[in-house]
Amino acid sequence: MNSKLLVILLIILSFRLYYFSQNQIHFANGQQISFETAILSQPQTIGGRQVFTANYKNQKIQISTGLLPEINYGDYTLIVGKISNQKNKVLMYFPKIETINNPANILQTSLKGVNIVRQKLIALFSKTLPSPSSSLLLGIIFGIKEQMPKSFTDNLRTSGVFHVIAASGMNVTLVGGFISIAFAYFLKRQIAIGLSILGIVFYAILAGAEASIVRASIMGILVFSAQILGRQTLAINGLSLAGFVMLFIDPTLISDVGFQLSFAATLGILYLKPLFGNKEGIASEVLTTVAAQTATLPILLANFGTYSVYSILVNGLVLWTVPILMMVGGVGAIIGLILPQLGQLLIYLCYPLLLYFEGIVNFFGKIGGVISIKALPWEFIAGYYCLLVSILIISHKEV
Amino acid sequence: MKKTFLTVSILLFLFGCILIYQNITYNDKKLHVVICDVGQGDAIFMRTPDGSDILIDGGPNNSVLSCLSRHMPIWDKTIEVMIMTHPHADHLTGLIDVLKRYRVLMFGTGKNGCSTDLCKKLIEQLKQNGTAQKYLYQGDRFAIKDGIALETLCPTQEWVSQHLVAKSSDENGSSVIELLTYKKFKALFAADAQASDMEKIDMLTGIIDLLKVPHHGSKTGLNSDILDILNPNIAAISVGAKNRYGHPASFTLELLKSLNIKTLRTDQVGDIEIVSDGNNWRVK
Numbered sequence: 001m002n003s004k005l006l007v008i009l010l011i012i013l014s015f016r017l018y019y020f021s022q023n024q025i026h027f028a029n030g031q032q033i034s035f036e037t038a039i040l041s042q043p044q045t046i047g048g049r050q051v052f053t054a055n056y057k058n059q060k061i062q063i064s065t066g067l068l069p070e071i072n073y074g075d076y077t078l079i080v081g082k083i084s085n086q087k088n089k090v091l092m093y094f095p096k097i098e099t100i101n102n103p104a105n106i107l108q109t110s111l112k113g114v115n116i117v118r119q120k121l122i123a124l125f126s127k128t129l130p131s132p133s134s135s136l137l138l139g140i141i142f143g144i145k146e147q148m149p150k151s152f153t154d155n156l157r158t159s160g161v162f163h164v165i166a167a168s169g170m171n172v173t174l175v176g177g178f179i180s181i182a183f184a185y186f187l188k189r190q191i192a193i194g195l196s197i198l199g200i201v202f203y204a205i206l207a208g209a210e211a212s213i214v215r216a217s218i219m220g221i222l223v224f225s226a227q228i229l230g231r232q233t234l235a236i237n238g239l240s241l242a243g244f245v246m247l248f249i250d251p252t253l254i255s256d257v258g259f260q261l262s263f264a265a266t267l268g269i270l271y272l273k274p275l276f277g278n279k280e281g282i283a284s285e286v287l288t289t290v291a292a293q294t295a296t297l298p299i300l301l302a303n304f305g306t307y308s309v310y311s312i313l314v315n316g317l318v319l320w321t322v323p324i325l326m327m328v329g330g331v332g333a334i335i336g337l338i339l340p341q342l343g344q345l346l347i348y349l350c351y352p353l354l355l356y357f358e359g360i361v362n363f364f365g366k367i368g369g370v371i372s373i374k375a376l377p378w379e380f381i382a383g384y385y386c387l388l389v390s391i392l393i394i395s396h397k398e399v
Numbered sequence: 400m401k402k403t404f405l406t407v408s409i410l411l412f413l414f415g416c417i418l419i420y421q422n423i424t425y426n427d428k429k430l431h432v433v434i435c436d437v438g439q440g441d442a443i444f445m446r447t448p449d450g451s452d453i454l455i456d457g458g459p460n461n462s463v464l465s466c467l468s469r470h471m472p473i474w475d476k477t478i479e480v481m482i483m484t485h486p487h488a489d490h491l492t493g494l495i496d497v498l499k500r501y502r503v504l505m506f507g508t509g510k511n512g513c514s515t516d517l518c519k520k521l522i523e524q525l526k527q528n529g530t531a532q533k534y535l536y537q538g539d540r541f542a543i544k545d546g547i548a549l550e551t552l553c554p555t556q557e558w559v560s561q562h563l564v565a566k567s568s569d570e571n572g573s574s575v576i577e578l579l580t581y582k583k584f585k586a587l588f589a590a591d592a593q594a595s596d597m598e599k600i601d602m603l604t605g606i607i608d609l610l611k612v613p614h615h616g617s618k619t620g621l622n623s624d625i626l627d628i629l630n631p632n633i634a635a636i637s638v639g640a641k642n643r644y645g646h647p648a649s650f651t652l653e654l655l656k657s658l659n660i661k662t663l664r665t666d667q668v669g670d671i672e673i674v675s676d677g678n679n680w681r682v683k
Contacts, residue, residue: 131461328407352416
């Protein structure tokens with residue numbers, strides 16, 4: 001990217017951050033507030049409670065409520081309750097929550113439509129495959145995690161492949177590519193690409209609009225629109241623009257672990273991977289893992305305090321199954337929405353690969369091999385990234 | 400295109416192999432009783448010789464689903480009988496997840512207060528599934544063609560009419576206790592019963608083979624008199640590692656040990672599976 005443009009974007013962003021921090025609302029403890037909001041994160045069920053985050057005037061509020069009424073991703077709600085400030089967090093316990101149903105509001109109706117599709121997909125997968133295979137497949141294809149048994153989630157973390165159940169770049173590429181190829185047969189190329197962009201947006205909302213999927217979608221849309229305009233673009237431009245847009249809209253994302261991981265991993269793959277040379281097949285996947293991990297290691301350590309020794313090996317063993325699972329399962333999902341039996345057959349085809357995946361994950365999950373660190377000094381983080389940057393600069397000059 | 404066809408063919412072939420494997424392993428014409436490892440809670444799954452499925456309680460989370468998928472073939476999505484011994488979260492929660500994924504033909508539970516959000520959610524889900532519901536009393540019996548009988552020993556109708564609106568503290572006391580019989584094999588599932596409840600029913604069972612120890616091995620569930628009458632060969636304790644209640648109690652463990660009863664714990668061995676042909680049994 002043009003370095004002047006980059007500097008301008010950074011300046012705009014710092015103004016935005018400054019303005020944002022000046023206008024942040026501070027709530028008093030016990031202050032009663034009432035607001036309407038769309039639920040944009042799937043509520044987690046923890047110990048007989050539903051816990052989710054809602055946005056009120058740029059302030060994230062963590063809400064805990066009983067199990068009824070059941071709140072779903074995409075619901076539009078009126079929330080009335082009292083604020084309780086605890087350590088850096090704004091919480092709200094057991095507010096009154098009412099689901100609003102206003103058919104005239106396009107945002108509400110479309111969110112509701114997406115959620116109906118989402119629930120149908122969850123039902124289709126979980127009635128076809130046993131647990132945890134069904135949740136693993138839902139995670140790989142759509143980044144949907146709410147059905148996953150905790151013991152399996154722990155094994156995914158311990159063995160270092162938790163990232164496969166976060167929807168990200170590979171999903172977007174496949175969704176966009178699939179739609180544009182499918183429609184390019186009988187539509188004009190521009191229209192097919194336009195449809196892929198719509199498909200990516202729909203997919204991002206369906207997948208739950210996490211930071212990683214939003215980042216990947218913006219990049220994907222930029223790549224596809226560049227094709228309409230007939231212009232090639234570099235992935236790094238897309239990444240910078242995606243980061244700019246996301247932070248401009250929601251500056252609090254900068255402290256979101258998913259956002260940090262997604263950007264650092266993509267930067268690592270774009271800049272560090274070429275240093276290892278060009279490889280094909282499994283070797284290339286291992287290098288991708290190494291590059292992404294090198295770039296994200298301090299973030300992982302600082303936020304989770306753990307690193308899995310076997311993660312590169314485990315990634316090498318299972319990652320080849322992911323594109324196959326996405327394609328077969330994804331086509332199965334689309335067909336299954338119309339013809340459930342045929343869709344189920346395709347989903348069944350994923351079962352052998354899923355059993356293999358689970359076997360590896362559970363095996364390495366039990367072995368453990370996790371290094372844990374209580375507190376990571378900032379000097380280490382700063383030194384680590386400065387070192388990476390200087391290696392990049394030096395190797396760049398030699399080329 | 401050729402490559403896609405090859406991939407799909409390989410997957411189809413492998414899936415076919417899985418089906419053959421499951422066809423052989425799940426049609427052994429034996430009774431399988433599994434005390435599922437669900438952490439601090441109860442979930443007991445039974446598969447009868449003819450392949451009917453029975454589930455008693457669902458545990459505190461959705462890990463019962465993994466247990467079901469470990470012990471049911473992939474094509475079987477029907478549970479014939481589901482029983483909730485009492486509406487506490489550590490017995491109830493997983494049942495909701497099961498109802499979302501499986502067709503359940505019959506649901507039975509004791510008549511007591513279903514006042515929590517969780518319990519209401521379960522009832523809502525049962526209605527949505529169109530599952531038949533039944534209150535269980537002493538003497539009720541589910542008999543299956545292959546010779547399996549599941550009989551309710553507790554609560555009695557008198558007990559329920561005396562405590563019609565049970566308070567939350569009484570819910571363990573009103574636990575549904577079930578006795579499974581298959582020819583000579585007998586298993587007693589004692590839910591969260593107290594010793595006082597056990598004393599009322601121990602004469603009804605005769606000598607049993609398997610005892611699901613009451614209340615995760617708490618010290619108030621058993622005493623030596625009860626064990627003398629039941630005289631089980633094997634005791635299974637469904638309990639979570641490092642739980643905050645201190646279950647199982649050392650009193651119970653020592654009591655079982657002193658009577659030479661082989662004791663298995665889900666926090667130590669995971670799922671406990673007992674296989675029986677009606678005459679003999681073994682731990683798998």
